Amino acid sequence: MTEIKNGVIGDIIFRNKENGYTIAVVENEEETFTAVGYLPFADAGRCYELTGSWKTHPSYGEQFEVSEAKETMPASLKGMEEFLASGAVKGIGRKTAILIVAKFGMDSLRIMEEEPQRLAEIDGIGPKKAASIGEAFQEKRALAQVSMFFQQFDISASCALRLYREYGEAAIDIVSENPYQLVSDMYGIGFKKADAIAEKLGIDRNDEFRIQSGVKFTLNYYVGEGHTYVPKKLLCEKAGQLMDVATETVYENLVGMAFEGLIQIENLEGQEVVFLMAYYLAEQNVCRRLGAVNQASLKPIQADLDTLIQITENEKGIQLSDNQKFAVKSSLINGISVITGGPGTGKTTIINAIMNILDHSGLNTAIAAPTGRAAKRITETSGYYASTIHRLLEYYYSEGEDLMRFGKTEENPLDYDVIIIDEASMIDILLMNGLMNAVVPGTRLIFVGDSDQLPSVGAGNVLRDMIDSEVIYAVKLTEIFRQAKESLIVVNAHRINKGEYPEFNERDKDFFFLQKNGEKDMLETVKDLCARRLPAYFTDCDAMKDMQVLTPVRKGLLGSLNLNKELQAVLNPPDPQLAEQKYGERVFRVKDKVMQIKNNYQMNWKRLDDFTEGQGVFNGDVGFISQIDKEFNEIVVVFDENKFVTYDVTQLDELELAYAVTVHKSQGSEFPIVIMPVSWFPPVLATKNLLYTAVTRGKQAVVLVGSMNKMYAMVDNNRIMDRYTGLSFRLRNLL
Ligand SMILES: Nc1ncnc2c1ncn2[C@@H]1O[C@H](COP(=O)(O)OP(=O)(O)OP(=O)(O)O)[C@@H](O)[C@H]1O
Numbered sequence: 001m002t003e004i005k006n007g008v009i010g011d012i013i014f015r016n017k018e019n020g021y022t023i024a025v026v027e028n029e030e031e032t033f034t035a036v037g038y039l040p041f042a043d044a045g046r047c048y049e050l051t052g053s054w055k056t057h058p059s060y061g062e063q064f065e066v067s068e069a070k071e072t073m074p075a076s077l078k079g080m081e082e083f084l085a086s087g088a089v090k091g092i093g094r095k096t097a098i099l100i101v102a103k104f105g106m107d108s109l110r111i112m113e114e115e116p117q118r119l120a121e122i123d124g125i126g127p128k129k130a131a132s133i134g135e136a137f138q139e140k141r142a143l144a145q146v147s148m149f150f151q152q153f154d155i156s157a158s159c160a161l162r163l164y165r166e167y168g169e170a171a172i173d174i175v176s177e178n179p180y181q182l183v184s185d186m187y188g189i190g191f192k193k194a195d196a197i198a199e200k201l202g203i204d205r206n207d208e209f210r211i212q213s214g215v216k217f218t219l220n221y222y223v224g225e226g227h228t229y230v231p232k233k234l235l236c237e238k239a240g241q242l243m244d245v246a247t248e249t250v251y252e253n254l255v256g257m258a259f260e261g262l263i264q265i266e267n268l269e270g271q272e273v274v275f276l277m278a279y280y281l282a283e284q285n286v287c288r289r290l291g292a293v294n295q296a297s298l299k300p301i302q303a304d305l306d307t308l309i310q311i312t313e314n315e316k317g318i319q320l321s322d323n324q325k326f327a328v329k330s331s332l333i334n335g336i337s338v339i340t341g342g343p344g345t346g347k348t349t350i351i352n353a354i355m356n357i358l359d360h361s362g363l364n365t366a367i368a369a370p371t372g373r374a375a376k377r378i379t380e381t382s383g384y385y386a387s388t389i390h391r392l393l394e395y396y397y398s399e400g401e402d403l404m405r406f407g408k409t410e411e412n413p414l415d416y417d418v419i420i421i422d423e424a425s426m427i428d429i430l431l432m433n434g435l436m437n438a439v440v441p442g443t444r445l446i447f448v449g450d451s452d453q454l455p456s457v458g459a460g461n462v463l464r465d466m467i468d469s470e471v472i473y474a475v476k477l478t479e480i481f482r483q484a485k486e487s488l489i490v491v492n493a494h495r496i497n498k499g500e501y502p503e504f505n506e507r508d509k510d511f512f513f514l515q516k517n518g519e520k521d522m523l524e525t526v527k528d529l530c531a532r533r534l535p536a537y538f539t540d541c542d543a544m545k546d547m548q549v550l551t552p553v554r555k556g557l558l559g560s561l562n563l564n565k566e567l568q569a570v571l572n573p574p575d576p577q578l579a580e581q582k583y584g585e586r587v588f589r590v591k592d593k594v595m596q597i598k599n600n601y602q603m604n605w606k607r608l609d610d611f612t613e614g615q616g617v618f619n620g621d622v623g624f625i626s627q628i629d630k631e632f633n634e635i636v637v638v639f640d641e642n643k644f645v646t647y648d649v650t651q652l653d654e655l656e657l658a659y660a661v662t663v664h665k666s667q668g669s670e671f672p673i674v675i676m677p678v679s680w681f682p683p684v685l686a687t688k689n690l691l692y693t694a695v696t697r698g699k700q701a702v703v704l705v706g707s708m709n710k711m712y713a714m715v716d717n718n719r720i721m722d723r724y725t726g727l728s729f730r731l732r733n734l735l
Pocket residue numbers: 318319320321324341342343344345346347348349350481482483484
């Protein structure tokens with residue numbers, strides 16, 4: 001019977017030099033045996049996977065007769081190769097890494113450190129390159145040590161690199177003492193991974209660090225889903241399941257965690273709930289400050305509002321509807337107000353009217369939005385400068401604390417009489433906390449947004465909670481104006497929002513449905529639309545810049561990951577002129593459209609037109625790869641047409657291809673042309689809310705591709721993912 005055996009070659013008993021026939025002793029953890037067969041290169045110490053069967057030799061007894069042999073690498077060697085191939089050492093890519101490890105084996109790192117000139121023994125490495133690799137390695141010695149240590153826990157070289165970036169040389173000590181620290185500090189390492197390391201380190205199942213980490217992980221999971229708290233009972237059950245410990249054990253540990261200030265247990269609307277401390281403090285603070293700003297007396301406007309509105313109407317050549325006038329007035333007489341409405345209901349028009357009135361009244365005003373793209377759009381459509389909320393709050397990266405901080409705070413507040421925040425549906429509770437810290441009572445704070453959009457990516461449901469509390473003054477705009485009515489995108493968005501099915505394919509309109517049955521067909525159609533049909537029809541549009549494929553999901557044939565791979569192949573195919581960089585499964589190529597997927601407040605950028613420099617690249621920023629430098633392992637991405645950012649290859653976990661993005665990630669952006677496949681998607685995602693958000697991203701055309709019935713099902717799926725948030729309740733209680 002054929003068997004597969006893994007083992008290390010021990011003594012070579014016999015070898016026929018002519019044909020390689022070998023008799024060798026092989027060892028593995030369970031046994032030591034004799035293997036016979038053609039193994040010409042199987043020297044002592046090498047690892048092999050041997051396929052063969054047991055035979056009994058008349059004089060020597062049982063032997064394993066090898067029919068096929070494959071050399072395998074011991075994990076430590078593989079780890080070394082992975083480390084060198086990760087791009088950490090400038091001048092070494094995967095090919096060179098393989099050659100170095102093949103030549104020097106476990107001695108590779110020592111050679112690079114102590115005798116780098118010997119690298120020139122490898123074909124293709126000259127003395128100059130050998131010296132420069134040696135130099136580059138000197139800088140990374142500590143990193144190599146860290147990488148080798150983590151490799152025994154199956155932590156990849158790129159992950160070890162991130163650990164090193166986070167903790168430096170202390171990484172080994174920190175993780176040995178409390179591997180669960182990784183879960184809070186390292187994006188991408190979950191409880192399970194830390195738990196596996198802890199098990200290898202012999203840490204007890206009921207260890208306090210373990211339970212605390214499991215609870216924090218569970219709370220963070222819910223935060224990731226948008227909740228600011230979790231009911232205590234649910235938390236204990238989920239955390240218990242995760243850690244495979246009794247629910248009571250979790251209960252018992254909660255008190256200690258609350259005592260240490262890690263969590264807050266509160267009785268909210270008659271049930272016990274648990275918050276991670278930061279979210280509890282943020283909710284409390286936001287509520288208290290909203291209350292204070294709402295009730296403060298305001299600097300008066302030195303003219304009659306009706307007269308000012310009249311002047312604005314004359315100047316702008318527009319007649320505001322009664323509801324719009326009401327929205328303008330109420331936002332100027334209240335400390336805090338909300339103006340909400342769907343597309344084409346006049347939100348921008350109202351912002352312009354308010355700004356015009358404020359120009360006449362000498363009040364000092366700022367406009368801001370949660371994302372750079374939204375801010376840019378407001379500046380373009382209103383003519384008034386808008387910044388991001390982060391910029392308004394003068395964010396900076398505090399090196400010492402390794403934290404992003406705001407320069408504008410309670411001690412150094414914003415000095416404006418009026419602050420307008422657009423796209424307010426995207427504000428999460430932590431950003432809102434930063435904003436409210438810096439707003440002094442007496443300021444008019446006006447939130448404008450569409451509360452029917454998907455809620456913020458971050459935790460909280462700030463805009464809706466403010467509206468639902470009925471404590472904050474909110475005006476809902478419902479009328480669609482004539483100009484906006486001409487757009488089927490606008491009309492259909494409102495239909496979808498009301499639970500009605502959209503209308504399609506009217507001539508000269510902007511909303512289309514291409515019926516396709518199988519997912520493969522849908523995929524091919526999306527590709528063809530992007531590569532050929534749409535660029536041919538919308539000749540003023542750029543296929544890379546102006547068209548955006550959206551999808552509800554990340555995984556699957558029609559998920560953003562696969563769509564990106566497929567669209568890259570047609571929109572920016574391999575070309576000898578375009579340098580490439582592989583990172584995990586992904587390939588980045590010069591010209592690729594990419595998206596930054598986490599906030600990085602430290603990342604430097606430079607503008608080449610006016611040589612300004614700054615820091616900060618944000619989650620959702622889209623750019624294009626302009627250069628890949630293989631020698632220095634660097635990639636240059638251009639954001640906003642002239643903001644140049646250089647990524648080290650090891651930072652590529654912060655970038656993703658962006659030919660297709662999820663609808664969630666597209667919030668706050670608008671694109672001339674939006675294309676979305678409509679197939680079966682999990683019902684938690686395939687909601688009316690999501691379809692509405694996707695459709696409202698398109699300005700010139702929206703093309704849906706797929707099954708009409710599935711699209712109807714989305715319109716009918718009225719599920720709004722309820723979020724556990726306490727802001728609305730707190731606001732009601734406060735006043
Ligand atoms: N009172 C009005 N009378 C006539 N037209 C109006 C009025 N208010 C708004 N409009 C027009 O309706 C259209 C949509 O208005 P606006 O852009 O302000 O809406 P919006 O809510 O900001 O839309 P979106 O969310 O899509 O940006 C514009 O063409 C605008 O000029």
